[in-house]
Amino acid sequence: xxxxxxxxxxxxxxxxxxxxxxxxxxxxxxxxxxxxxxxxxxxxxxxxxxxxxxxxxxxxxxxxxxxxxxxxxxxxxxxxxxxxxxxxxxxxxxxxxxxxxxxxxxxxxxxxxxxxxxxxxxxxxxxxxxxxxxxxxxxxxxxxxxxxxxxxxxxxxxxxxxxxxxxxxxxxxxxxxxxxxxxxxxxxxxxxxxxxxxxxxxxxxxxxxxxxxxxxxxxxxxxxxxxxxxxxxx
Amino acid sequence: xxxxxxxxxxxxxxxxxxxxxxxxxxxxxxxxxxxxxxxxxxxxxxxxxxxxxxxxxxxxxxxxxxxxxxxxxxxxxxxxxxxxxxxxxxxxxxxxxxxxxxxxxxxxxxxxxxxxxxxxxxxxxxxxxxxxxxxxxxxxxxxxxxxxxxxxxxxxxxxxxxxxxxxxxxxxxxxxxxxxxxxxxxxxxxxxxxxxxxxxxxxxxxxxxxxxxxxxxxxxxxxxxxxxxxxxxxxxxxxxxxxxxxxxxxxx
Numbered sequence: 001x002x003x004x005x006x007x008x009x010x011x012x013x014x015x016x017x018x019x020x021x022x023x024x025x026x027x028x029x030x031x032x033x034x035x036x037x038x039x040x041x042x043x044x045x046x047x048x049x050x051x052x053x054x055x056x057x058x059x060x061x062x063x064x065x066x067x068x069x070x071x072x073x074x075x076x077x078x079x080x081x082x083x084x085x086x087x088x089x090x091x092x093x094x095x096x097x098x099x100x101x102x103x104x105x106x107x108x109x110x111x112x113x114x115x116x117x118x119x120x121x122x123x124x125x126x127x128x129x130x131x132x133x134x135x136x137x138x139x140x141x142x143x144x145x146x147x148x149x150x151x152x153x154x155x156x157x158x159x160x161x162x163x164x165x166x167x168x169x170x171x172x173x174x175x176x177x178x179x180x181x182x183x184x185x186x187x188x189x190x191x192x193x194x195x196x197x198x199x200x201x202x203x204x205x206x207x208x209x210x211x212x213x214x215x216x217x218x219x220x221x222x223x224x225x226x227x228x229x230x231x232x233x234x
Numbered sequence: 235x236x237x238x239x240x241x242x243x244x245x246x247x248x249x250x251x252x253x254x255x256x257x258x259x260x261x262x263x264x265x266x267x268x269x270x271x272x273x274x275x276x277x278x279x280x281x282x283x284x285x286x287x288x289x290x291x292x293x294x295x296x297x298x299x300x301x302x303x304x305x306x307x308x309x310x311x312x313x314x315x316x317x318x319x320x321x322x323x324x325x326x327x328x329x330x331x332x333x334x335x336x337x338x339x340x341x342x343x344x345x346x347x348x349x350x351x352x353x354x355x356x357x358x359x360x361x362x363x364x365x366x367x368x369x370x371x372x373x374x375x376x377x378x379x380x381x382x383x384x385x386x387x388x389x390x391x392x393x394x395x396x397x398x399x400x401x402x403x404x405x406x407x408x409x410x411x412x413x414x415x416x417x418x419x420x421x422x423x424x425x426x427x428x429x430x431x432x433x434x435x436x437x438x439x440x441x442x443x444x445x446x447x448x449x450x451x452x453x454x455x456x457x458x459x460x461x462x463x464x465x466x467x468x469x470x471x472x473x474x475x476x477x478x479x480x481x482x483x484x485x486x
């Protein structure tokens with residue numbers, strides 16, 4: 001359960017979000033510039049809100065009144081962004097295990113294998129990021145965020161370099177695995193098809209404000225109708 | 235100024251002064267690295283408002299006349315200040331007019347030449363890599379060790395060479411703080427000054443040539459290194475578009 005009460009000003013842009021996200025998989029849908037990435041960065045602790053709080057499973061991660069701002073690495077939150085941001089001087093295996101500290105050797109090896117298999121990247125393990133395609137790099141980046149087993153996974157259009165079929169396949173496996181591990185996930189996208197593809201709760205965001213929250217078919221009814229009419233027209 | 239009589243001279247070259255100068259430059263560079271790397275990393279990673287003050291202070295020796303710096307250090311490290319008296323008590327001798335004093339002066343005087351390239355190099359590293367390291371639980375020390383240093387190889391080399399060379403050519407601070415004591419504080423630039431003062435232009439020519447060749451060779455070594463190219467490395471694929479990224483790959 002993620003409780004958000006966030007206010008942040010970035011130049012002329014104002015983000016003002018109050019909501020509780022309880023579903024295991026929530027899609028935040030909105031156009032470019034709506035504040036989706038800023039919202040994720042505030043939850044992850046990479047940016048400080050001007051006012052408000054972030055509470056995950058009853059634990060306060062940030063609270064401006066109490067001057068609490070937990071270090072991003074101590075929040076139990078993973079973030080996968082559109083840019084894979086792999087460490088270019090480390091091989092895939094070292095990139096993925098970068099966040100594994102204080103774990104014993106069997107767990108270390110097991111975790112590496114599990115996440116590599118999950119994103120279908122076992123064959124890339126000895127490569128440097130320079131030798132990966134855009135889609136491969138994004139999958140490795142996803143595996144790197146999963147390896148430390150975060151409590152909350154934030155996905156900022158993380159598989160944009162994959163074609164639609166491959167993206168749906170990875171997302172479907174990921175959704176299943178996260179449910180097994182009891183890891184909550186928030187996926188942001190500006191693509192209505194992505195939002196509708198998953199049986200998720202959907203929050204819509206527009207100009208920094210949450211405008212709706214509920215089941216995908218209800219919240220995105222208008223978007224669904226638009227997509228269907230485009231299909232029938234063609 | 236001392237005469238050339240005291241100079242251990244072979245064919246006009248003061249080998250003792252050359253050895254002392256190289257020792258001073260090497261010691262200064264090593265100490266500078268220990269201070270400059272964490273400071274530059276703090277300036278780049280921190281959101282503190284004190285960053286601007288720290289940057290201004292580190293750049294100060296660039297604009298201050300060396301004699302001004304030397305004068306203040308001489309006063310600060312002398313017997314009239316608590317700092318100077320404490321150091322004398324600790325070392326058994328004052329820092330002024332000693333090799334240790336020269337090292338202190340050189341470290342301060344060459345500080346910007348170590349810090350500025352490091353700040354530039356660390357700043358050029360894609361901030362998304364630092365974000366990723368933070369999210370994966372890395373603290374500042376681990377980020378410096380595993381991300382900044384490996385990806386800023388060229389800047390580290392530049393900082394080391396510039397610090398070394400700048401110390402080689404120091405004159406004002408050395409003269410003010412160290413004087414001209416053979417084997418202790420007499421560096422090549424002081425020897426050169428003495429030789430010119432004594433109209434020994436042949437020896438001065440040799441001394442100047444040594445300094446010139448050392449500096450030119452070291453700078454050529456820096457500029458001869460291949461520069462990262464716009465299309466190189468993984469810039470286009472992963473978006474890690476920093477100039478230092480490719481450097482990191484070469485070192486891997």
